[in-house]
Amino acid sequence: MREEENQIIFIFVVSAAFVVLLAILLVLFLVIYQKRIVTQENRLQKLENEKQQSLLKATIEGQERERKRLAKDLHDSIGSLLSGLSFNLKFQKNLKNQDQQQLVFLEEACKLVDEGIENIRIVSHNLIPSTLENFGLVSAIKECIVPLIQTNNLEINIQTSEEFPPLPLEISLGILRVFQELVQNTIKHAYASKIEVLLICTPDTISLEYTDNGKGFHINDIDLYGIGIKNMQSRIQALHGTFFIDSKVKKGFRAYLEVPIILKEDTHGQTH
């Protein structure tokens, strides 16, 4: 081959090699750049999630604080007022020289005021269940189902782990609220006759499995039951837990939640 031809071959081969090298470098750059921006994006997403999580937690804590204040106000102010009124009415009733009509009226008034006192006691107790703080989650759950069994003709079976370690109040209150919401949903929508609850506690997690034998619903119609379910999800999400529901028409309803037990040094009073 002539010198000129060799030069042409050389130029073509070198040019092609150079372009290939550039293409390879471009591809490598893309891989590294893409990895970097996706990692950055994930980090931002994680920060955003953490922010959302703390907002959610603060909202739930605010709700609980407000419930507590409301319960205290009801008990201490209106409850005390009604107790005073009841005392006065009973005193008035026991006075001598009263006609029959007045006596009937006072008796009726006493009865109504006592009913009011009892109702306020129940409402304030529901707002902040003292049993939870004093005796723990299992007792609080068992306590809150007693009136439901009596008034709704429901059979509720609760099975729990034999050993139940102390839980942070935050976790037990969250689970109790979700349980109350689930029972309310069953009563309002499911027309069930039986509820089964399985509460398992391990050293690391606490799980609750809830099933009813109600009419069930198509899982795509979940929006109809939206707010309650979203509230439950938010509560469990705030506790870094997982929450699943499953239902089929005429096949009842099932919910499962699992929350990691993160023992903090300051748990604001532990439950047993």
Place this chain on the structure above:
Amino acid sequence: MTLVYIALFFPLLPAILSIIKWKSMDTPQRWFAILLWSIVIISFSGRLWTIQTQESNLPFFYIYILIEYLILLHFFRILLKIKNSSWLFLTVGFTITWCINICTGKGWWAFPDYIHALEAIIIITLVILWFIKMLKEKTIAQPYKTFEFWICAGLLIFFSGNFLLFVFPKFILNTGNEVFLAIWKVNNILNILLYSIYTIALLCVKRRIR
């Protein structure tokens, strides 16, 4: 000559792999598998034709270019969600240019020049568009684990490396057959590289979860 045969037989590797992976493939991947088998069939037919008739197999090269272009365009149409009007324009426009190329001058028997360069420009543009899409969407954290990334990387390297050869084939041919054959070795090496990358791409095809 050995290099020519290696380059001829190399597409068989990804083509066979595409049969093994067929069940796990999605629609664009299956189109790609069809492309691989079309390439194998055309390449071997061209070689057999030359052996049988001792004539040039350039007509097969024209068919190869058209089929490669149309299937790759369809592949990118799915990947990039190209509008029907743009896809139609690129398909009809290229096919008309292809027809003009074979109906003018020496036709089938001349080495394809601008038609191959046009194909390279369009494919490189589509590849760059896919890379831009990947960077914009930020959904692929590890691109080197995806089928699409390897296909695009292979096409970019192959078409950019061969670009000078596709743009100036007449000039190279005019300098003499020996020069052309020497430079054509670059094409063979890039072909081997391309089908090796296609093989890697096919190895990235994962079983779909139903």
